[in-house]
Amino acid sequence: xxxxxxxxxxxxxxxxxxxxxxxxxxxxxxxxxxxxxxxxxxxxxxxxxxxxxxxxxxxxxxxxxxxxxxxxxxxxxxxxxxxxxxxxxxxxxxxxxxxxxxxxxxxxxxxxxxxxxxxxxxxxxxxxxxxxxxxxxxxxxxxxxxxxxxxxxxxxxxxxxxxxxxxxxxxxxxxxxxxxxxxxxxxxxxxxxxxxxxxxxxxxxxxxxxxxxxxxxxxxxxxxxxxxxxxxxxxxxxxxxxxxxxxxxxxxxxxxxxxxxxxxxxxxxxxxxxxxxxxxxxxx
Amino acid sequence: xxxxxxxxxxxxxxxxxxxxxxxxxxxxxxxxxxxxxxxxxxxxxxxxxxxxxxxxxxxxxxxxxxxxxxxxxxxxxxxxxxxxxxxxxxxxxxxxxxxxxxxxxxxxxxxxxxxxxxxxxxxxxxxxxxxxxxxxxxxxxxxxxxxxxxxxxxxxxxxxxxxxxxxxxxxxxxxxxxxxxxxxxxxxxxxxxxxxxxxxxxxxxxxxxxxxxxxxxxxxxxxxxxxxxxxxxxxxxxxxxxxxxxxxxxxxxxxxxxxxxxxxxxxxxxxxxxxxxxxxxxxxxxxxxxxxxxxxxxxxxxxxxxxxxxxxxxxxxxxxxxxxxxxxxxxxxxxxxxxxxxxxxxxxxxxxxxxxxxxxxxxxxxxxxxxxxxxxxxxxxxxxxxxxx
Numbered sequence: 001x002x003x004x005x006x007x008x009x010x011x012x013x014x015x016x017x018x019x020x021x022x023x024x025x026x027x028x029x030x031x032x033x034x035x036x037x038x039x040x041x042x043x044x045x046x047x048x049x050x051x052x053x054x055x056x057x058x059x060x061x062x063x064x065x066x067x068x069x070x071x072x073x074x075x076x077x078x079x080x081x082x083x084x085x086x087x088x089x090x091x092x093x094x095x096x097x098x099x100x101x102x103x104x105x106x107x108x109x110x111x112x113x114x115x116x117x118x119x120x121x122x123x124x125x126x127x128x129x130x131x132x133x134x135x136x137x138x139x140x141x142x143x144x145x146x147x148x149x150x151x152x153x154x155x156x157x158x159x160x161x162x163x164x165x166x167x168x169x170x171x172x173x174x175x176x177x178x179x180x181x182x183x184x185x186x187x188x189x190x191x192x193x194x195x196x197x198x199x200x201x202x203x204x205x206x207x208x209x210x211x212x213x214x215x216x217x218x219x220x221x222x223x224x225x226x227x228x229x230x231x232x233x234x235x236x237x238x239x240x241x242x243x244x245x246x247x248x249x250x251x252x253x254x255x256x257x258x259x260x261x262x263x264x265x266x267x268x269x270x271x272x273x274x275x276x277x278x279x280x281x282x283x284x
Numbered sequence: 285x286x287x288x289x290x291x292x293x294x295x296x297x298x299x300x301x302x303x304x305x306x307x308x309x310x311x312x313x314x315x316x317x318x319x320x321x322x323x324x325x326x327x328x329x330x331x332x333x334x335x336x337x338x339x340x341x342x343x344x345x346x347x348x349x350x351x352x353x354x355x356x357x358x359x360x361x362x363x364x365x366x367x368x369x370x371x372x373x374x375x376x377x378x379x380x381x382x383x384x385x386x387x388x389x390x391x392x393x394x395x396x397x398x399x400x401x402x403x404x405x406x407x408x409x410x411x412x413x414x415x416x417x418x419x420x421x422x423x424x425x426x427x428x429x430x431x432x433x434x435x436x437x438x439x440x441x442x443x444x445x446x447x448x449x450x451x452x453x454x455x456x457x458x459x460x461x462x463x464x465x466x467x468x469x470x471x472x473x474x475x476x477x478x479x480x481x482x483x484x485x486x487x488x489x490x491x492x493x494x495x496x497x498x499x500x501x502x503x504x505x506x507x508x509x510x511x512x513x514x515x516x517x518x519x520x521x522x523x524x525x526x527x528x529x530x531x532x533x534x535x536x537x538x539x540x541x542x543x544x545x546x547x548x549x550x551x552x553x554x555x556x557x558x559x560x561x562x563x564x565x566x567x568x569x570x571x572x573x574x575x576x577x578x579x580x581x582x583x584x585x586x587x588x589x590x591x592x593x594x595x596x597x598x599x600x601x602x603x604x605x606x607x608x609x610x611x612x613x614x615x616x617x618x619x620x621x622x623x624x625x626x627x628x629x630x631x632x633x634x635x636x637x638x639x640x641x642x643x644x645x646x647x648x649x650x651x652x653x654x655x656x657x658x659x660x661x662x663x664x665x666x667x668x669x670x671x672x673x
Contacts, residue, residue, distance in 0.1 A: 080666075116666065121663060
């Protein structure tokens with residue numbers, strides 16, 4: 001039996017295929033982008049190809065992330081908060097708290113045996129999210145993926161007082177013209193983001209083990225800064241982008257197995273591997 | 285089949301075209317008085333045969349005009365209300381009655397007055413605490429309000445008329461409570477979305493017409509043969525204002541909203557005005573003490589050196605316990621309007637109170653636009669996943 005999790009985030013689309021023993025058969029990551037939003041089926045197609053499977057081989061598919069609603073081939077939609085919780089738990093069985101920093105939001109989750117018990121998310125604002133780093137990297141003229149390594153070379157941290165992404169950009173321009181060193185500014189930016197997210201996590205209450213996921217967790221500078229801001233150890237999965245899709249796949253399996261045990265068969269006939277529309281119901 | 289001009293069908297039409305009845309009444313020679321907030325004593329308008337009309341914002345309307353008058357980091361509800369006024373959507377009004385329910389209302393009232401030219405404009409300076417001195421002061425303010433109304437209309441606001449108006453408005457409060465009784469069963473007899481439409485229709489009609497409409501709605505709902513869909517959660521929404529169906533539908537996609545404790549919900553209808561020798565006394569007491577908006581400072585005991593937190597929470601939020609029990613609520617959402625300081629500051633204490641009585645809760649912020657429903661939906665669904673597992 002095979003199961004799939006499809007996580008359509010604001011920035012990246014992720015697909016994970018697993019078998020009934022949670023072995024990974026395929027993982028695909030690709031930019032969501034304005035065009036890709038219409039093309040969840042392509043990413044799914046690639047994933048099936050990689051695993052040598054057809055859509056009908058998949059017993060159950062769970063969609064998650066901001067794009068979860070209109071994935072026409074999904075059997076169920078579950079929020080990314082529950083999916084991350086389940087995914088992180090499968091990698092770190094002692095996890096109690098997880099922080100996920102994605103492209104447009106940051107979320108902190110309390111987890112009990114893989115289940116989401118409480119959460120906080122950032123307000124509707126780019127501060128404390130991956131977008132903050134994207135925008136500031138562009139202003140500084142460096143590649144996003146180099147930001148972490150640049151920060152680690154800093155000799156001091158410049159205090160960035162504006163958490164608003166737009167105002168922070170103006171502040172950066174002023175700092176550059178004052179002759180501040182790039183690495184010190186970048187380190188300051190990482191601190192600003194980390195302290196914002198740490199404040200969110202403290203509102204929820206932190207219990208170890210604490211795990212950091214999301215695209216931003218791939219940035220060493222942020223991991224360092226988060227450890228400092230939180231004052232505790234932080235675990236990072238090898239593939240921090242995939243925990244949502246992984247959790248979705250595991251939840252798909254659990255749902256399917258439970259239904260089987262209760263003598264039900266989850267219907268697959270409504271499944272269509274075709275173009276997804278993205279929140280079309282809101283484009284009134 | 286339901287008559288198009290009755291009950292919920294009529295409600296839906298009014299909801300989509302709220303000002304129509306006021307404009308008709310205006311054409312018939314009635315005087316229409318706008319008011320922005322449930323703290324304005326409508327009885328005083330009704331008693332003088334003035335038609336109260338609540339000037340609401342429109343979540344679907346992008347704010348453009350209000351930005352020339354107010355900063356954008358300001359209460360989005362007030363910005364939106366003012367924006368509608370500046371776009372001449374309320375130009376059928378003969379007057380506005382504003383009130384110091386919170387600072388954004390007070391500031392907006394001044395801008396509103398200076399940018400518009402209704403024949404009548406009055407500001408009621410409402411105190412912020414429930415102390416006895418505050419009640420006396422509020423009564424004096426209502427007396428001033430009475431005088432300006434008498435001067436404007438050239439009619440006397442007699443105690444008889446006021447008492448009769450209080451009866452009609454109390455009847456409306458009782459009918460709204462009766463309407464909310466219908467959400468007690470599982471599944472509820474009426475959805476939270478429908479109730480918002482009913483209440484929003486009420487605030488655009490003269491009280492007697494509103495009462496007739498409520499009576500029709502209640503009887504229609506009681507005679508419904510097919511029930512609503514039963515959802516796994518029964519929610520309480522606590523908010524400054526939730527008066528829009530677009531946003532409520534996000535909640536009701538996966539839950540039954542059985543109680544809306546906000547200014548778009550039951551808040552202004554939970555109790556009644558007492559008949560007192562001086563009718564203004566009963567009005568002042570009701571509007572100052574009985575409406576549970578976070579703008580009012582309440583404490584368990586005056587003059588304590590160090591307050592007892594549990595008792596303090598009880599005095600501020602105790603009324604919710606009964607609601608939660610009677611409506612069998614299993615989740616509460618604290619829905620904050622962005623920049624609404626009174627409610628934001630109240631939130632941590634309310635969270636403690638709800639934790640104390642074992643009700644799961646979460647807080648969600650919105651900015652009174654329909655622009656970003658996806659983040660709202662994620663937060664609501666994630667919360668429901670935590671309580672439904």
